[in-house]
Amino acid sequence: MPNIEVRPATLRDAKAIAQVHTFAVQEAYRGLLPEDYLRALKPEERQAYWREAIEYCEPQVMVALEGDKVVGFVGYDRSRDPKSRPTTGEIWAIYAAPSHWQQGVGLALWDAARDGLLEEGCTTATVWIPLCNERALRFHETAGFKRELATAKTSLVGGVRIEEIRLKRALH
Incomplete structure (x- = not known):
């Protein structure tokens, strides 16, 4: 178990962050999304998004470090869902480098995001997960999230229809 620090x-x-994001998506969705779509993902294209998110704190971003190397990140803030309560937070993105899957990185990031959402006055947290991403569903359900079946929606990703569902949990 590596020694993980979150800041x-x-x-x-x-x-x-952009590298972790890209490589984790490529690995997590291998066989689920078209290979040419996954190969075309480039960290450079995500870097500007994450720079702006960090600069403007939208979402708030925390990184998981092993030594001085970023091995994961989480972006969280108030829920983006219309009609959600002001006390509802959302995990916008949470990823660990594939080399660090199942080593406690995701849990350390979730703990930091939960603490941050509580500091912001949130009482619940949500996250949107593609139904085909069984690893992410298992992780969030282990962390206490429950599926909200009535929220299922379809997104088009890489020319493929992906069913997503919102999961929710209390923060206390």
Whole structure:
């Protein structure tokens, strides 16, 4: 089990976050999304998004470090869902480097995000997960999230229809 430290992201972390994001998506969705779509994903294209998120705290971003290497990240803030209560937070994104899956990185990031959402006055948290991503569903359900079956929606990703569902849990 690696020694993982979690801290707020800095602008210097944007490149590493973009790399973790890209490589984790490519691995998690291999066989579920078209291979050419996954190969075309480039960290450079995500780096600007993460720089802006860090700079403007929208979402708030935390990184997981092993030594001085970024091995995961979480972005969280108030829920983006229309009609959600102001006390509802959302995990916008949470990813660990594939080399660090099942080593406690995701849990450390979730703990940090939960603490941050509680500090913001949130009482519940939600997250949207593609139904085909069984690893992410298992992780969130282990962390206490429950599926909200009536929220299922379809998104088009890489020319493939992906069913997503919202999961929710109390923060206390």
